[in-house]
Amino acid sequence: MITFLPDDPQIEAFRGGTLKRVCRRSNWSAATEDAFLLALADSCNVRRSAERAGLSKMSAYHRRRTNPEFAARWEAALAIGHDRMKEALLRADVEDMQRRAAARAAFPGFFNPDTPMPKMTAEDAIRQLKLHRWSLGRGGKRPGPKIGPRPKPMSELAEGIQRKIAAVRRMREMRNAKTDATERQD
Numbered sequence: 770m771i772t773f774l775p776d777d778p779q780i781e782a783f784r785g786g787t788l789k790r791v792c793r794r795s796n797w798s799a800a801t802e803d804a805f806l807l808a809l810a811d812s813c814n815v816r817r818s819a820e821r822a823g824l825s826k827m828s829a830y831h832r833r834r835t836n837p838e839f840a841a842r843w844e845a846a847l848a849i850g851h852d853r854m855k856e857a858l859l860r861a862d863v864e865d866m867q868r869r870a871a872a873r874a875a876f877p878g879f880f881n882p883d884t885p886m887p888k889m890t891a892e893d894a895i896r897q898l899k900l901h902r903w904s905l906g907r908g909g910k911r912p913g914p915k916i917g918p919r920p921k922p923m924s925e926l927a928e929g930i931q932r933k934i935a936a937v938r939r940m941r942e943m944r945n946a947k948t949d950a951t952e953r954q955d
Contacts, residue, residue, distance in 0.1 A: 813850035
């Protein structure tokens with residue numbers, strides 16, 4: 770457990786059981802702002818960007834809340850990072866499509882690229898992609914019901930029921946024998 774001394778400059782107050790830390794404005798300079806925003810444009814990750822700039826994530830959020838110019842630059846950096854991330858995903862998708870095209874070329878006549886995809890909604894397409902993600906080696910859970918123990922054959926079930934009925938009869942006979950013995954003693 771971490772304890773803070775009352776004169777710790779990082780702690781402002783306890784409010785509702787949570788600590789509220791003071792964000793030092795002196796840590797922010799034009800250079801740290803630029804370093805943070807460049808890292809944010811690279812990664813779209815606030816925590817990592819703050820670490821790269823030598824600041825806390827909380828300090829970055831405080832700066833955004835209190836400095837409208839910084840908030841506008843933050844949004845621009847996020848937009849750049851978001852676009853870069855989409856480009857990377859599209860690039861990876863194109864490389865994947867090229868790899869698949871090469872695999873299809875190994876089976877001439879098997880696949881006709883001119884065949885149109887059947888009409889479907891976006892939800893249907895996503896559902897289909899999720900269903901086949903596992904079989905294509907892209908992770909996810911194996912589709913279908915969980916495989917458990919096989920059900921017993923009816924003959925085995927009937928034998929088990931007969932055994933239980935016989936056990937109940939024996940218990941009743943023993944109980945009746947005890948009651949008869951206690952009645953004779955009385």
